[in-house]
Amino acid sequence: MSSTGVFVVDRLIEKFKRLPGVGEKGARRFAFFVLQQPSGWVEDLARDLLEAKTAVRPCRICGGLAEEELCPICADPKRSNGIICVVETVEDSLVIERHGVFDGRYHVLGGRFSPLDGEEIPSDRLDALRRRLVQEGVSEVILALNPSVEGELTAMAVRDAIVDLPVRVTRLAFGIPVGGSIGFVDSATLKLAMEGRRGL
């Protein structure tokens, strides 16, 4: 027992249990896996965790993950400027990137919102989107939101916030099952959804 009265392995298990999708059993497996690794590996892991937490911050333009002022996508002059893909979370933009179906830029709303429960999109994220549409000469906004009731309401809220600007607003539609999640579709489905986007 440590001086705090909690065995250090139990503390580790409790930490791992907080990870998304990890239950008691998974947390135990993680803890014992760590204990079996060489010290150097564990030191690397600890250092990477700390470094990621201190070095990574929101991109000044899109709200994605950045180690500098801008994320690699906003800093890339080769990406198309006229088209912005609005996503709820950074994870969603990373999934779309991984599938390689989009070469424009992103705008991260910063969470999954449930307008029915009074969870509105933060107004500063919508204001930032409006500013970008004007400053970057954007001609199309793709709403890459999940096909759920919450996603529909979030899409409408974004559209309402930019409806007075001369921008085509489209929505991913074809291919993604209702009730599904962008994070779980395969490349072919996502490519179809991107190609089959519709006006909103």
Ligand SMILES: [Zn+2]
């Ligand atoms: Zn960015």
